[in-house]
Amino acid sequence: MYRINDQANQKLKAMIDLLSDLKQEFVTKNQEINDLHRIPTDLADLSRRMKNVESEFTRMADTFQQQEQISKAIAMAQRGSKRAEIVEGTGLSAEQADTIVKFHGPNT
DSSP, X not given: OHHHHHHHHHHHHHHHHHHHHHHHXXXXXXXXXXXXXXXXXHHHHHHHHHHXXXXXXXXXXXXXXXXXXXXXXXXXXXXXXXXXXXXXXXXXXXHXXXXXXXXXXXXX
């Protein structure tokens, strides 16, 4: 009789271990499914952040390009170029060119 109870206990323990393993696998798979459900939200967030980076990059490039044009205009003014030449050569406005000639022209 003792041997039958021992065998039954071993089988019961094996079944409990199996159920515990199945439970852990279920928890893991459930977490994986939850992770998959977050993918669209994560992709939308990533897309939004990429657009922000693109905008910032464009802004920085525009600033750099404008700074290059201002530097070019200053060099032209220092060589004696007039407002019209600076506007044509750099694309700056007439007002910007006037200011640059005023402060960086050869007569300053």
